[in-house]
Amino acid sequence: MFGWEFPPYSSGGLGMACFGIVRSLLRSGHQVSLVLPRSIGKSSTPGFSVIGTDVWENHLAKEEQLANSANLQTFYLDADLQPYSSVTSPLTVSVLGQTTLNALHAEQDQLEAPTSNTVYGPDLFYQVEKYARLAASIAATLEFDLIHCHDWMTFSAGIVAKQVSGKPLLCHVHATEFDRAPGHGSEHVSRLERNGCEVADRVIAVSNYTKEILAKHYGIIKDKIDVVHNGIEMQAGNSPANPLEVTHEDPLTPERQNPRVLFLGRITYQKGPNYFLEAAHKVLQIRPEIRFIIAGAGDMLEYLRGRSHELGMANRVKFMGLLSEEKVQEVYRSVDCFVLSSVSEPFGLTVLEALSHRLPVIISKQSGVSEVLKHVLRYDYWDVERLASLILSVVSYKPLSDELKEHAVEDISPITWDQAASKITDIYHRVCQY
């Protein structure tokens, strides 16, 4: 499996998705070799190995034997992640990507501590090329049944690996350039995305929404694309017995009585934080006591701060910057409403997280997650007035927010990573029969 992000080197949903998929694939008995652009530590878990291309490169330089896996960095997974016996015969998947230390509890023989958390540096295209070059020797060394790669950064590597090994290639699309920068994205990235989808034996899209984009913008035939929605792992702490009697602790401000509305995501055009802010402005004209929280970092942050001042609401909008995983959970627990304001969202994992905290959620219709949820409020991303109305309704009408909270878990309980992995397993078996 070829991946780019993997916790802790994650900047968003891609790393979380890779992690969720790999864990559930291992549970169902598959063997996964995950290739990431950067190594994370050394350990080993049955069925799972992680290869950092940076380390691989060192090996090549030293002209050591490629197959000497003792020098490869590997991970131990939790004991409770032992592969389950699988009804279908397990396959070995080659994945290239990057990995989460804290989540996987890699503890042994850490070779080098990560020096920075940057997944997308200024030399990204160079990194991507280097990664693809190294994929050839990795593919020639490892034994596997098929190649599964995640997003454009890894597609060239996947194509090379397919050429070297002759094994089937699956390109998994978590996001497209049309989501990230509608109408003015990088042509180079678009080309890599289209090329990957064209060469792949099958394409996996995270939603019908994304499938439509691939068909419309890249001319990929729809029959070639399978939709596998992302999932969520419910944590025991997230599902209180009675959601309506939860007392919220407050990490933010003492004025708890003020209802709070949360935006959490990259502060970029794709995520629509500007629409969120304009809606906040409309809301505050009616209910000035409401507070808005914007969590995340990105290139629109300064603009948003400025705009917030300009609209005279700087004291009512709190910018929290990038948050640690722990802090994120805390923030979810301390707000009354979650908004996904994306202009174009292939899936939207944060919505599932918010629902797992039994939060009323408002989501833009231009999102993949919208396809799998019923007990949410929806609007078109540009309809600031409707967004403002929905926020006001959620905080003003208690019977509404109570009903939404009650049904939140009902909505997400069938949306699991195991469910996603089982669909992916079906696709694996199909491509291996080609």
Next chain:
Amino acid sequence: MVNLCPYFQVHQPDRLRDYKILEVGRSPFYLDEVANAKILQRIASLCYRPMTALLKKLIDQTGGRFKCAFSLTGNFIEQCERFDPTLLDSFRELFQTGSVELLAETYHHSLAFLFSKGEWLEQIELHKIKVQQTFGITPTVFRNTELVYADWLGTEINALGYKGTLCEGVDRLLEGRSPNNLYQHPQEQNFKLLLRNYNLTDDIAFRFTDQSWTEWPLSAQKYQTWIEKSAESGSLINLFMDFETFGEHQKEESGIFTFFEELVQNLLAEGKHHFVTPSEAIEKLVSVGPYSSPELTSWADTERDISAWKMNRMQEDAFARLQKLELSVKEIGHPDILAVWRKLTSSDHFYYMSTKYYTDGDVHQYFSPYETPYDAYINFVNVVTDLERRVEEASELKDRADRQSLREGKMLGEQSAI
């Protein structure tokens, strides 16, 4: 021999427009008249006109031996007056044949009895006046909104002078008895009950176009054998359904019109079977005994209770808000405010808010103009909130005016005393 008693409910809700919370206090216009007009006209051409014409034809062909009953809500009659006045003529022609009975119900297709018996009685009276004015008919048999019924409601309806009512034949209350007989209220022995045969009704109303149904496609011949089989347990078969079944829920292409036409012709061809109106059934047949419904029952969903309209917090809140407004709405005596408040009592608004089965996607959504039950609630409460403000303002004005006239009256009194 079978006595077949078909009854058709005709109703169109007054749908609310998209009323944003930001508009509260700014706009007193609540209805989506464009949608209301469009939907009425669409269903008029799909169902109301072709089906009333077919019924008229069948009555003429059979020399009046084909009979049926109707009930038209006040909302529907008003919508016809607003958007399509000649549509009422189609119904008027049917009523003039003498083979069609018109039943009484609440003016606003409401469940007002759930929060105010007084309002419920007023709406029954308003409906009675409206059908007298529109069709010159005074109904003698009652049907409550969504066939909601309970013993205590029967007692009330009996006290209003009606001979009987339609209700659902609920298995758990029938306890093995057949719905195909005339029953009576357990205490009010002269008050008769006609029980819907939901199996035979749903074969037409729900399953007719269901291609996964083992009996699909349903022919008039096959259905007739079911009727005859069912009639072994009793001679009165009550088929109570939405009139929109014909041409709207079941489209013309499904063959629903031809099916119905053939069914009526076949049943009457041999002279064995009869069609009856509810009044005739009550006069002609002998009650086989009491049917008691201690709880509220209805013809909706599989539960046959009122949970489709009053179960979740949003529905409870919506009822509570209307109830709270009733007294002041009536005190201020502003006809516009009273009229709009009454429109909000229509059961449809509450049905749209139902989260029952919503996860699976179901019949509730088919009827709803909203994307989700949550949107239905938000819109409704936005409107009610605006209405609350208007009522408050009007009450203040009225108080001031009352005080003023009291003062003037006093001065006048003082003057005359001098």
